Amino acid sequence: MNDVYSKSVIEYVTVAAETCLLLEHANECTRNDFVVRLLNLLPLLYGKAVALNVPEMLLDDAPERFVTEEDYQYVRGNVEALLGNDNVYLEVFHEQMKYSDTPIAAFISEDLADIYQELKDFAASYRLGMEEIMNDALAVSLEAFAEHWGQKLLNALRALHALRYSEDFESYED
Numbered sequence: 001m002n003d004v005y006s007k008s009v010i011e012y013v014t015v016a017a018e019t020c021l022l023l024e025h026a027n028e029c030t031r032n033d034f035v036v037r038l039l040n041l042l043p044l045l046y047g048k049a050v051a052l053n054v055p056e057m058l059l060d061d062a063p064e065r066f067v068t069e070e071d072y073q074y075v076r077g078n079v080e081a082l083l084g085n086d087n088v089y090l091e092v093f094h095e096q097m098k099y100s101d102t103p104i105a106a107f108i109s110e111d112l113a114d115i116y117q118e119l120k121d122f123a124a125s126y127r128l129g130m131e132e133i134m135n136d137a138l139a140v141s142l143e144a145f146a147e148h149w150g151q152k153l154l155n156a157l158r159a160l161h162a163l164r165y166s167e168d169f170e171s172y173e174d
Helices: 007-024 031-050 069-087 095-099 108-127 131-164
Strands: 088-091 104-107
Touching (some): 007 031, 007 069, 031 131, 069 088, 069 108, 104 108, 108 131
Antiparallel strands (some): 088 104
């Protein structure tokens, strides 16, 4: 069994929880502050996830899911409202791009809501304090990171970087 109390796992849990907290309270931030805070958190989250090995599952059933559709839509909607027209970006790594002559639009709010869902489910399972559940929640989180939300994080990070370093970023009125 992976040591669910190891320093590297606790650091991952901490950054995951901090990311969830920011996304849950996006509507309390200014757009610029939100973007800058994400540009600090997302690379840290990516680094913490990459540094961990996926543990073997210990239980027969997958960990419980805690995030509801309403939770997901709340986060997505608040981020979308905060970013406005800056929410959309062109997706270059989408599987369909190989076959398309036209750009494919993607949304930072959807990427972040997908990431939120995975992290919040993980953190909620971890909070239960049962080592087998914590281990399996870590395994599911890291497998999902490898399969989809790691790429979504990088895509959102790329779009947020472009927004932060755009000419009009500092002059934006919230």
